Amino acid sequence: MTPTPRLTVDGLSVRFRLRTATVHAVTDLSLTVHSGELLAVVGESGCGKSVLAHALLGLLPGNASVTGRAVLDGDTDLFAGGRRHLGRRVGLIPQSPTTALNPVRSGRSLLEETLRAHGRPRTDADAVATAAGFDPGDLDRYPHELSGGMAQRLTTALALAPDPPLLIADEPTTGLDRPLVDHTLDLLRARCDAGNAVILITHDLTAAHRVADTVAVMYASRIVEHQPAEALFAAPVHPYTAGLLDALPDRAFRAIPGHPPMLTALPSGCAFAPRCARATDACTTLPALTGPARCHHPLVDRAAVA
Template sequence: MTTTDPLLAVAGLTVRFRLPDAVVHAVTDLHLDIRPGELVAVVGESGCGKSVLAHALLGLLPRNATVTGRALLRTDSAGSRTDSARLRGGDGAAQSAPVDLLACPPRQLARQVRGRVVGLVPQSPATSLTPVRTGRRLLEETLRAHGHTRADAPAAADRLAVDVGLDPADLDRYPHELSGGMAQRLATALALAPDPPLLLADEPTTGLDRPLVDHTLDLLRRRCDAGAAVLLITHDLAAAQRVADTVAVMYASRIVEHAPTEALFEAPGHPYSAALLDALPQRAFRPVPGHPPMLTDLPAGCAFAARCDRATPTCRVQPAFTGTRSGQVACHHPLERAELCAEVPA
């Protein structure tokens, strides 16, 4: 097995939430590979299913969720040898086989996956921090649970605080005494403490000013450069452009384009990707027309067709992914490079 093999291979991930009078199509037929040393950004408008993706991988969805598909995690790169053996349910002597996170029992996910081999920076840290423990106690307990001694945990906690841009003195506060940005940085430190090979960062820059946003993004980039893998879920296109190796654009529960970052920002293939980029202040600063469809009432074909000036009757059929010179796009009428160049003002 080479370093080019995915650390995590997601195939056909589909999530449905059953309500009394409707079904929410939160994620549909999602395919995504993440390799060691790679930072993959998933971008899109709010409510498209980005956060549901992260929570599905860790078994953190409510009881009314139905999850199908596969999410195969390579155990030969997933943490220590002991962790890998536990994930496989054996002594580790045999050739390791990938573990399907979507098929893992809740007990196994809680004890052997979350934190140990897959870390999560939550979107709402204030609701995930234990309110009766100080940040220092939370961080030191996490460090001790993952190999640090009682003697060296305080110094390690201080170093982690500095790494995430938090004053070590602020660790002695309780969560309710922290600002939203400080709570976000503490949550990031807690996710990094076990040094997991895969990190799911769900809007990790929420509540941060621009210098701290860049600080956090650069921290994630350094983790990838050291061999870890990061799935960055963000609505901040500038953040994705700054640090991501590849970008997956999500719309109405589906990934509609996946391409190397530079190629996507230079020449997006899907009309929705182009519209998102046009909304940036440094570009046309033009909002995406219309509104996303309700996830309880998605059309049979392309969900973006109602907002797209390239739509034809063909778009009533769901488009399949096709390869382009730069990546993959699910569109019956993808943009050509010549069209994009013609749209760029001189």
């Protein structure tokens, strides 16, 4: 049976207008996430991963401009006034949980209010907290009384409380020890196995490999590779993806030389070319995203992975 598209993003670009420059945070991004799919979005810090999440949820600051389309369940364009009932359909595990929590509300108060707002009994609070790895005995604490890991688990519980069909998890394992990292990843995987969809934004490639169905690799505001997780980890097509994998401790443990370009001064051609050993004069022009990767000199023959 053909999977149902849960979210379709087409030509998304996000710009931040500064006094002396423009930040090109996301550029011409297109992707589709299906029911039952866990999509991991990976890349170095500052590549645009979190801006993608904030754009979809309408959480960008006033100096942001957004173009493109993002259609939820085939009928709701998020960029055309379609966010009215978004809270019932899309959940967010934020990257900075301590700043996302109301400092004058206890965890129990926040969770019970969320449950009540979505038609669930307040008595479900302990079970929802437990499912997220949060000890119900700590629900009566206030955010300043929680460790970073505890705050992370509480925001996970708040995001799961409405049981949203689409969950965006922005670095959801920050501050957690290994058992709780595994618990959180298993929780996300279980949601997809039950027919929901998850966008996992992470710098943890090991986590992505463990639970993702597909992986989108971002570099300097663009998706440079997008393919099934097993294929990507076995045979990356873009040199940048290969560099990320080579930096893993269980592989070459070798960092990519150089630094990403400033998002206020992106080159007209391939942004990775200054760091790429395979770059040629052809890379002064922007490669198209044909097949799984946006690259003039892919590591794997395109026909072999098409």
